[in-house]
Each structure stands twice: as C-alpha cells, then as structure tokens.
Amino acid sequence: xxxxxxxxxxxxxxxxxxxxxxxxxxxxxxxxxxxxxxxxxxxxxxxxxxxxxxxxxxxxxxxxxxxxxxxxxxxxxxxxxxxxxxxxxxxxxxxxxxxxxxxxxxxxxxxxxxxxxxxxxxxxxxxxxxxxxxxxxxxxxxxxxxxxxxxxxxxxxxxxxxxxxxxxxxxxxxxxxxxxxxxxxxxxxxxxxxxxxxxxxxxxxxxxxxxxxxxxxxxxxxxxxxxxxxxxxxxxxxxxxxxxxxxxxxxxxxxxxxxxxxxxxxxxxxxxxxxxxxxxxxxxxxxxxxxxxxxxxxxxxxxxxxxxxxxxxxxxxxxxxxxxxxxxxxxxxxxxxxxxxxxxxxxxxxxxxxxxxxxxxxxxxxxxxxxxxxxxxxxxxxxxxxxxxxxxxxxxxxxxxxxxxxxxxxxxxxxxxxxxxxxxxxx
Ligand code: IMP
Numbered sequence: 001x002x003x004x005x006x007x008x009x010x011x012x013x014x015x016x017x018x019x020x021x022x023x024x025x026x027x028x029x030x031x032x033x034x035x036x037x038x039x040x041x042x043x044x045x046x047x048x049x050x051x052x053x054x055x056x057x058x059x060x061x062x063x064x065x066x067x068x069x070x071x072x073x074x075x076x077x078x079x080x081x082x083x084x085x086x087x088x089x090x091x092x093x094x095x096x097x098x099x100x101x102x103x104x105x106x107x108x109x110x111x112x113x114x115x116x117x118x119x120x121x122x123x124x125x126x127x128x129x130x131x132x133x134x135x136x137x138x139x140x141x142x143x144x145x146x147x148x149x150x151x152x153x154x155x156x157x158x159x160x161x162x163x164x165x166x167x168x169x170x171x172x173x174x175x176x177x178x179x180x181x182x183x184x185x186x187x188x189x190x191x192x193x194x195x196x197x198x199x200x201x202x203x204x205x206x207x208x209x210x211x212x213x214x215x216x217x218x219x220x221x222x223x224x225x226x227x228x229x230x231x232x233x234x235x236x237x238x239x240x241x242x243x244x245x246x247x248x249x250x251x252x253x254x255x256x257x258x259x260x261x262x263x264x265x266x267x268x269x270x271x272x273x274x275x276x277x278x279x280x281x282x283x284x285x286x287x288x289x290x291x292x293x294x295x296x297x298x299x300x301x302x303x304x305x306x307x308x309x310x311x312x313x314x315x316x317x318x319x320x321x322x323x324x325x326x327x328x329x330x331x332x333x334x335x336x337x338x339x340x341x342x343x344x345x346x347x348x349x350x351x352x353x354x355x356x357x358x359x360x361x362x363x364x365x366x367x368x369x370x371x372x373x374x375x376x377x378x379x380x381x382x383x384x385x386x387x388x389x390x391x392x393x394x395x396x397x398x399x400x401x402x403x404x405x406x407x408x409x410x411x412x413x414x415x416x417x418x419x420x421x422x423x424x425x426x427x
Contacts, residue, residue: 001026001216002259005244008224009263009317011271015329016264017041020057020220022420028215029065030058031207033247034240035222036073038128040298044415051298054079056220067203068098070250073135075105076192099203100148107180108167109134115175125236126273128300136239151197160186204252211257219247225317233360236275244321263323266330270295270304276360278368279307279343293333308341311403316356318406325409332413337375343368381414386421
C-alpha cells in the first residue's frame with residue numbers, strides 16, 4: 001500500500017478517522033502526527049463506536065502498529081484514561097507506541113488555556129480548553145517537558161517540580177490565579193508514567209522502516225488545513241501543523257517517502273470556535289445540516305457552525321497539501337434539500353476572487369458566490385455502489401471534482417465502514 005497522508009481539507013471534523021480506519025486494513029503502521037486531545041476521531045466497527053482522542057484510528061486492527069509521534073502534545077491523564085477504556089472494551093493495545101520525544105500537556109497548560117481565552121474577551125478563539133496552545137508555546141520556547149522526562153524516575157521529580165514552580169509565578173503574579181500544588185502534580189504524573197511507560201520508545205525508526213519497506217504507513221492528520229498555524233485562518237487556528245507537511249515533522253520520514261495525500265472533506269462545511277466562515281448558514285438549512293449530521297463536537301460537545309460546501313477552501317487545501325484526491329463524506333446529510341449550493345468564489349469588498357485571501361481580518365466583507373445545483377430527496381444511507389446514488393447526487397459529486405481539481409476517491413453515505421463507497425481503484 002502506498003504511504004498515505006490523510007489530511008483534513010476544511011476546518012477539522014471531516015471524519016478522517018473513518019478513512020484512516022478503512023486504509024488501515026491494508027497498512028502496517030498508522031501514525032498520528034500532530035495536535036493533541038483537542039481532536040476527536042470516531043471509528044465504527046459493527047455496532048461498536050469508538051471515540052478516540054490521542055490513540056490513532058488504526059487501533060481496531062490488531063496487525064497495525066499505532067504510533068503517537070513526536071509532533072503530538074500528549075495529555076498523560078487523558079491518554080492513560082483512553083488506554084484503560086480501550087483495554088476495558090477488549091482491545092489489547094499491544095501495538096501502541098508513544099514517541100519518547102512527544103511533549104506533555106501539563107495541568108498549568110490547561111489552566112493557562114482558559115485564562116488566556118478569558119483575557120481575549122470578545123476576540124476569544126474558542127479553543128477546546130485542552131491546553132494545546134500553551135503546550136506548543138512551551139515547546140517552541142524550549143521549556144516543554146517530554147515523554148522521556150516523564151518516564152525517567154531519576155529526573156521526573158526535578159523537571160516537573162521546576163516547571164510547576166516556574167508556571168506558578170505566571171499563574172499567581174500575572175493572572176492572580178491559584179498556584180498548583182507541586183507535590184500533587186508530581187504524584188499524579190508519576191501514576192501516569194507507570195501506565196504509559198510500556199508504550200514509550202523512539203518511534204521514528206519504526207515508521208521509517210515500514211515506510212522504506214513498502215509495508216504501508218498511514219499518516220493520520222488531526223484538525224484541518226484551515227486550522228493550520230501557518231496557513232490557516234490565523235489567529236483562529238490551532239497551534240500545530242495539520243497540513244500534509246506536518247507528517248514529515250519528526251515522524252521518521254521526509255517528504256519523498258509520501259506516496260499519496262488524500263484530503264477528507266464533508267460535502268458541506270463546519271467549523272467549531274470563532275473565526276471567518278464565509279459560507280456559514282445561520283438559518284433553518286444550517287440547522288437541518290447540524291441535526292441530520294449530528295454536528296456536535298466529539299471532544300467538547302459544542303454545536304458546530306454549519307454552512308455550504310466551499311470550493312475556494314477545497315482548492316486551497318489541494319494547493320497546500322498536494323492533494324492527490326478527496327474522500328468526500330456525509331452525502332446522506334444533504335438528502336431532503338431541494339437545492340444544494342457550492343461556493344465557487346467570493347466577493348471581497350468590491351473584488352471577485354476565486355482564491356482564499358491571505359488577510360481575512362481586514363474588516364472587508366467576504367460574500368460567497370454560489371452555484372446552485374439540484375438536490376435529492378432519496379435516503380441514500382443504504383447505497384453500496386456509486387452508480388446507485390441518485391443522478392443529481394452524482395452530478396453534485398462530479399461538480400465538486402471539477403471545482404476542486406482533484407478526483408473524488410470515495411464518497412460516504414453514513415458513519416459505518418460499509419458506508420464508504422470507493423469511486424476509483426481503491427488502492
Ligand atoms: P485548540 O486547538 O484547542 O487551541 O483550539 C483552536 C481552534 O481549533 C478552535 O477554534 C477549536 O475549535 C479548533 N479545533 C481544535 N481541534 C479541533 C478539532 O479536532 N476539530 C475541529 N476544530 C478543532
């Protein structure tokens with residue numbers, strides 16, 4: 001199987017987990033390369049639904065080695081809970097590996113995430129409050145704590161103690177917040193170290209070997225292209241690099257090892273948190289999409305903002321990720337609408353553009369320009385062959401292919417494994 005990056009082509013929540021789970025059937029290794037427990041990846045097998053936050057979405061396949069790579073920021077408490085929960089449900093997890101270089105989310109990151117959001121007031125980002133931004137900031141400032149520090153009984157107390165003491169200065173002096181109790185944090189994190197230790201190793205050689213031997217590696221993106229720290233809708237972004245390039249940041253491979261990049265998109269758009277969203281629908285059609293699509297956050301339960309598909313965003317994702325193809329999801333959610341829209345460009349101030357402007361915070365209005373297509377009334381959740389979809393639905397899919405400029409590799413008509421319909425050769 002080609003080494004494949006699976007990346008979100010929108011603002012996250014595109015159902016990448018399902019695509020990763022599908023590809024994992026033929027892969028040897030699945031690597032989660034960025035973000036943290038801000039992600040919520042749902043995979044369904046039969047009647048069982050698994051909501052994963054840090055464990056890679058290949059975990060349901062016993063033959064797959066699942067790697068949490070260097071670029072992920074790991075909350076040891078949540079990971080220990082996730083591991084215990086999955087074991088409880090009968091998954092052995094023998095094949096889970098956690099990079100010794102992955103950085104930790106500490107309790108002060110979570111407190112700071114909340115305090116910083118409160119301080120931003122009306123400009124709040126709407127983060128998931130999982131400590132993601134403060135943890136990546138510490139990593140960049142070179143004061144982060146890594147998994148190898150956590151599992152080492154000789155240095156853990158000293159490193160954790162110094163870090164908590166330093167951050168207590170910030171918490172108390174800058175924010176007037178309560179200090180954390182250093183001893184309690186060390187005790188708590190020692191317990192997590194004892195759960196996680198057996199999984200921690202230098203993961204890069206494992207990934208490198210599998211990628212070099214054509215055994216098939218799937219690189220699992222979290223969040224989405226438009227939430228990327230560099231090229232997303234800054235500052236309303238996350239603090240990692242969800243784009244395909246992020247798969248080369250410390251996983252053990254360079255860009256030439258990637259054979260294929262699949263972008264995952266819904267056939268409409270959603271966004272959680274604040275920031276520009278040109279095709280947002282603040283009307284009953286938006287509500288229809290939210291309810292039929294069950295568009296509520298896997299991690300936070302927040303209702304997602306919903307809107308029409310945006311081809312400007314898809315083209316942007318094609319460009320920044322070198323997408324080979326798109327996996328298009330949630331077609332069933334649009335059933336019952338007499339017409340469906342796709343944004344083909346924007347009116348920005350008095351200009352018409354078909355590419356995403358680099359400055360979306362200038363105060364100029366960004367009005368989508370839509371193309372209207374016929375909808376379909378049929379329920380399609382039971383369809384298993386592409387050609388059995390209603391003709392208007394296939395016209396819609398073909399038009400998305402034309403507008404995005406890359407083939408639609410698969411479509412999905414529901415959350416189940418069997419509801420993903422391969423459109424091309426499926427390799
Ligand atoms: P943070 O990653 O928690 O700092 O949140 C920054 C922004 O990214 C917020 O708008 C979040 O709602 C958004 N975000 C983070 N993770 C996800 C995700 O997995 N899906 C969708 N949005 C996300």
